[in-house]
Amino acid sequence: MCGIVGYVGPKEAKDVVVEGLKKLEYRGYDSSGIAYFQDHSIEVIKTKGKIIELEKKLVGQRTCGKLAIGHTRWATHGRPTDVNAHPHRTPRVALVHNGIIENHAELKQELIKKGYEFVSETDTEVLAVLIHSKLDEGLTPMQAVQKSLAAVEGAFALAIIIKGAEDQLFIAKNLNPLIIGLGKDEMLVASDISAIIRHTNRFIILEDNEMGVVSNSGCTITDFSGKKITKEVKETSWNPTLAEKEGYKHFMKKEIFEQPRALADTLSDIVDNERFRINLRDFPLAKEEIQNISRIVIVACGTSYHAGLVGKFFIENLCGLHTEVDLASEFRYRNPIIDKHTVMLLISQSGETIDTIGALMEARARGAKIVSICNVRESTIDRKSDYTIFTDAGPEIGVASTKAFTAQLMCLAAIALFLRQEINGKDHHMTTKYVEELLKIPGAINQILGNDSAIQEIAREFFNYRDFLYLGRGNNFPIALEGALKLKEISYIHAEGYAAGEMKHGPIALIDEEMPVVVIAPRDRYYQKTLSNLEEVKSREGIIISLGTERDEKLMSLSKAYMSVPPIDELFYPLLTVVPLQLLAYYIADFRGTDIDQPRNLAKSVTVE
Numbered sequence: 001m002c003g004i005v006g007y008v009g010p011k012e013a014k015d016v017v018v019e020g021l022k023k024l025e026y027r028g029y030d031s032s033g034i035a036y037f038q039d040h041s042i043e044v045i046k047t048k049g050k051i052i053e054l055e056k057k058l059v060g061q062r063t064c065g066k067l068a069i070g071h072t073r074w075a076t077h078g079r080p081t082d083v084n085a086h087p088h089r090t091p092r093v094a095l096v097h098n099g100i101i102e103n104h105a106e107l108k109q110e111l112i113k114k115g116y117e118f119v120s121e122t123d124t125e126v127l128a129v130l131i132h133s134k135l136d137e138g139l140t141p142m143q144a145v146q147k148s149l150a151a152v153e154g155a156f157a158l159a160i161i162i163k164g165a166e167d168q169l170f171i172a173k174n175l176n177p178l179i180i181g182l183g184k185d186e187m188l189v190a191s192d193i194s195a196i197i198r199h200t201n202r203f204i205i206l207e208d209n210e211m212g213v214v215s216n217s218g219c220t221i222t223d224f225s226g227k228k229i230t231k232e233v234k235e236t237s238w239n240p241t242l243a244e245k246e247g248y249k250h251f252m253k254k255e256i257f258e259q260p261r262a263l264a265d266t267l268s269d270i271v272d273n274e275r276f277r278i279n280l281r282d283f284p285l286a287k288e289e290i291q292n293i294s295r296i297v298i299v300a301c302g303t304s305y306h307a308g309l310v311g312k313f314f315i316e317n318l319c320g321l322h323t324e325v326d327l328a329s330e331f332r333y334r335n336p337i338i339d340k341h342t343v344m345l346l347i348s349q350s351g352e353t354i355d356t357i358g359a360l361m362e363a364r365a366r367g368a369k370i371v372s373i374c375n376v377r378e379s380t381i382d383r384k385s386d387y388t389i390f391t392d393a394g395p396e397i398g399v400a401s402t403k404a405f406t407a408q409l410m411c412l413a414a415i416a417l418f419l420r421q422e423i424n425g426k427d428h429h430m431t432t433k434y435v436e437e438l439l440k441i442p443g444a445i446n447q448i449l450g451n452d453s454a455i456q457e458i459a460r461e462f463f464n465y466r467d468f469l470y471l472g473r474g475n476n477f478p479i480a481l482e483g484a485l486k487l488k489e490i491s492y493i494h495a496e497g498y499a500a501g502e503m504k505h506g507p508i509a510l511i512d513e514e515m516p517v518v519v520i521a522p523r524d525r526y527y528q529k530t531l532s533n534l535e536e537v538k539s540r541e542g543i544i545i546s547l548g549t550e551r552d553e554k555l556m557s558l559s560k561a562y563m564s565v566p567p568i569d570e571l572f573y574p575l576l577t578v579v580p581l582q583l584l585a586y587y588i589a590d591f592r593g594t595d596i597d598q599p600r601n602l603a604k605s606v607t608v609e
């Protein structure tokens with residue numbers, strides 16, 4: 001939920017760190033700060049607000065030399081204020097922290113009894129003072145960090161500087177991500193690769209309960225007891241320009257328009273175009289084990305959870321396996337019934353969502369096989385899974401997930417078809433038909449995107465309304481949920497997704513001329529029923545924005561505004577119907593002037609519970 005950057009090397013450390021923080025701003029942006037040594041004292045500059053505010057404060061500051069740490073924050077403990085911003089410091093220690101120190105209150109009380117004072121409301125400051133207290137006991141910097149970590153409970157990714165060790169960064173990791181970038185005569189540490197990719201594509205991934213000391217000549221990694229660990233150096237092929245806006249007004253719009261390429265790239269890794277078969281190399285279950293799968297349990301959060309709801313339709317319709325879908329934050333505490341014949345399917349764009357990681361650990365402890373769908377290679381969920389399918393969507397910077405969502409749907413359809421291929425007795429002619437339909441989807445989305453100006457005009461007409469209701473049936477009910485989430489998270493308009501058939505059980509009381517109702521009604525098995533729901537809205541003076549297949553005169557006659565998608569096998573409509581809703585939410589937010597790529601109170605990766 002926060003971003004950390006550290007640098008040691010010949011460049012102006014402040015500049016490298018601030019540039020890296022800007023790449024991590026999507027992880028949290030309610031305050032930011034930087035710490036470095038100046039004339040052998042620790043200098044800390046930090047401020048409430050976005051990184052642009054920090055840059056203003058740094059104007060005119062002297063050069064800081066070769067070492068600095070920085071942080072961009074999404075507040076957990078303590079309001080977003082200058083004082084609560086990171087880095088937190090004492091006269092001898094400064095540190096930046098991503099995560100939560102669960103036992104901060106007890107530690108704080110013990111330190112206050114020893115005469116130490118505090119200025120902030122945060123859990124992080126407690127750790128800085130704790131390390132300082134260990135230095136006061138005469139420990140070396142490394143010993144002081146080790147002893148302090150031994151007393152701490154909770155999740156953390158840390159970068160620490162200590163007076164007297166002014167050419168070293170101290171780092172530690174438990175549950176929250178931290179990587180080390182290996183440059184030429186320079187080293188970097190960061191929450192993820194996007195912050196360091198401009199300096200190096202070689203990196204080391206820290207695992208839980210690992211710590212280290214980093215200088216410009218290299219790094220030494222140990223466990224928390226001090227036992228040395230040899231780490232593999234990895235390389236990434238990520239291209240830094242992929243994460244730039246490339247002429248689009250917002251990352252979100254760029255990523256909506258990248259969907260045809262993202263889906264084509266995702267498919268290219270898994271579809272055998274000659275045989276029209278899905279090829280999941282090294283899938284962790286043998287053919288006979290797949291016959292014995294008792295249940296598939298899909299677990300995720302937010303938009304990825306909505307993808308899981310659509311995935312249930314794919315799996316149950318294509319391979320007849322019982323599939324449940326659960327919110328990660330609920331699953332991990334409900335004492336889930338899991339056994340060795342259960343396949344857990346975790347979905348996460350970032351691969352760092354702490355609730356989804358918690359669900360993974362819970363399922364692992366109960367003997368389930370863990371398969372994941374991730375967009376970030378070497379992410380925590382990727383590394384902890386038995387098997388990961390990657391949504392080759394490229395970096396998704398906009399906080400509102402778009403291309404990763406449709407790529408997740410593509411992967412879910414592919415998994416369902418792969419299992420179908422492996423389960424005896426399925427009609428493989430139909431498998432071929434379904435794979436052919438999947439291959440049509442990037443082009444179909446391109447066609448929808450060609451109509452975005454019409455959707456922009458609909459947004460212009462509706463951007464001032466205060467409440468929206470989204471209705472869908474069957475596999476488009478999750479798309480109603482997703483469309484509502486997109487609108488609320490970037491435009492701050494209240495929006496609710498509902499099963500169209502449930503309208504008459506309550507929400508119909510809401511219908512009036514003040515609340516637009518978006519109805520998803522493609523030509524599928526639910527069409528006639530959904531049309532009836534739409535008539536119910538119409539007869540109560542409701543305002544209808546409908547979404548249908550091509551030119552649907554009947555729908556158009558009942559609607560104040562109409563959006564369309566090309567025809568596709570009804571099982572795959574969700575991959576298409578979500579796109580006009582992404583555009584509708586984007587343009588409404590744009591007309592409202594909200595911060596589309598970094599909406600208030602949100603962050604791209606929710607790494608706190």
Ligand code: AGP
Nearest residue numbers: 302303304348349350353400401
């Ligand atoms: C989606 O637009 C939201 N930003 C949010 O719901 C997100 O999908 C959720 O936090 C899960 O993130 P993940 O896919 O990285 O696990």
